[in-house]
Amino acid sequence: MQMDERKRKILRAIVQDYIATAEPIGSRTIARKFDLGVSPATIRNEMADLEDMGFIEQPHTSSGRVPSDAGYRYFVDCLLDPQSISDEEKELIERESSKRIHEIQEVISHTSRLLSELTNLTSIVLGPQRGKSTFGKMHFLPYQPGQVIMVIVKENGTVENHIIDIGENLTAEELQQVAGVFNQKLRGYSLGQVKRNMLHEIYNELSRQRHLIDNALDMLREILDDNEEGERIYLGGTLNMLNQPEFKDLGKVKTLFKVFEENESLKKLLQPYHEGLNVTIGGENTLKEFKGCSVISAAYKVNGLTIGAVGVLGPTRMDYGKAIAIVDFMTRSLTGILTKRR
Amino acid sequence: MQMDERKRKILRAIVQDYIATAEPIGSRTIARKFDLGVSPATIRNEMADLEDMGFIEQPHTSSGRVPSDAGYRYFVDCLLDPQSISDEEKELIERESSKRIHEIQEVISHTSRLLSELTNLTSIVLGPQRGKSTFGKMHFLPYQPGQVIMVIVKENGTVENHIIDIGENLTAEELQQVAGVFNQKLRGYSLGQVKRNMLHEIYNELSRQRHLIDNALDMLREILDDNEEGERIYLGGTLNMLNQPEFKDLGKVKTLFKVFEENESLKKLLQPYHEGLNVTIGGENTLKEFKGCSVISAAYKVNGLTIGAVGVLGPTRMDYGKAIAIVDFMTRSLTGILTKRR
């Protein structure tokens, strides 16, 4: 069967109306609401065709039709005219972005909140990956007797500090010496790349400060560890889901929020972040809990390097045009802000 | 009307049964389940009395009774035999606490998770207050051209770092000089206490580095600011609420989770943290959203100083004995861990 212009119009009408009302729509209503110039009977025939083609389906024998996953897919791929974000939205984003923000975490969580507010969906933002970070520089600062503050600057620019025990008291010079050796040997390496012989060299050069070195390496292992939970997930507007009629059932809410609680699964939603913008519709999701949901996601970059992803999650019946426009804009905006910072 | 032993027994039976089943309980059932040695009719009479006294109430004319807030209160104050936590629970806590934990935040979030898991309630933990923190020491570390890492050690021992612009390039010596002046003038002061003349002195001594000083003060203001959102709230096990039959209604879930999203209100739940353990039952809560909930909370300390609070939140129909025992234990445990750390 072939897709002609009238079928396209009808499919678009069905999707748009269902997105707006969440109610199955019948031929009569389509004829009334959308001025297609044909009678309900004709539309009925076309709808039967569309159902055969798999684009729409009937919840039960005598009710209107709703789009199938394939229907949404066709809508997104072929029927959606590119939409840009409204001026108010743009202004809101600009206003928010202009606030003085110091921490990269703040930028991310801001983005997350903004995304969910603008789309009325749930936003998912994958923070910068820790995993692949490499050692940049290390400093020691005095803290308490027997303890020092170890400040680690990673090569991606993030800074972390941790308090570690140094065993016997060391002088400032000795500390500086330790830091110097670490900085010289490890700069640019991730934990996985640290070879045995480097450690040997460090131990050799600094035989006296063994205790400090052990603790420092321990801590470094945690900070740089590839296996670490790593990238934090920022969720925003999870409550928006509750406003969707598809989640008026408490059981669904439970399973949904259960997944929200465990970050690992969420990462999978954004995971295969290809270049550009991704739309994953309903059953295309790998997680069974999200078979009824769609995800719009895109990766963001710092200095041309993809380091995380942002996305929105909602029922398959979501306003794809708007969501796509906003995710796209926010990704660019985030990339811009982060790139400017250093 | 007087409270005699039999009334107490009956009230205890009602509360215990309702806590276990969430169903209104009638005289017949009480007689059957609890061996009180009297007939249902007698129990009926006593129940009428208990209702007059305000301890129990009827959802509707022809159903069993449920405890009122006052009933729970009497139960908690007079009928609850002190309970200690079970060995398995104790073991679980010990096992968890023995893990190597570096950050104070980790300790707190651990506690939060543990609390909710042990009680099957929602846990609320108020992290260490930032508000009252006073300036301890400052260090500058090199970062990028034109920027430095400012490390602030507060007097309560927490360490934070931030990246700030320094305007014109300064030498290491100049930076150290700036830090030295700050450390000398501001040690032990909270932001509110920083007097104009101190700032004048700083500016006078360091006329050249005005840009750096401005930025540093800006940042300090944020770090030490009394008005800052400050203490982070850690929530755990919010999903447990959904398992409670009192939240089988989606509307209630929505309002509940809405409050969960905004931290400020939650603080009020724990807020007036007196010494020792607090039990706030139903209507005693100031927030109307929590009129149907009870909170068990207690403050924890570091070195004898109260710095935060932990608590659990659940429906008024909660297992008070268990919850109280666990909150009590966890508070002590937390105090112990945090005190040991320095």
Added chain:
DNA sequence: GTTAGCACTCGTTAAGAGAGAGTGCTAACA
């Protein structure tokens, strides 16, 4: 190819009946 007409399907809603749990009251009993 399009449309009007029509019988049919199926979910939703409202009303009514019956069951069940529990009460309060009265009267009898120890």
Added chain:
DNA sequence: TGTTAGCACTCTCTCTTAACGAGTGCTAAC
């Protein structure tokens, strides 16, 4: 005087039934 049995009454919950309405597919006419 306190306790108990009996009984009529109330109120919720559930199940059944009937009516309604939205929508469909099919047929025949345009």
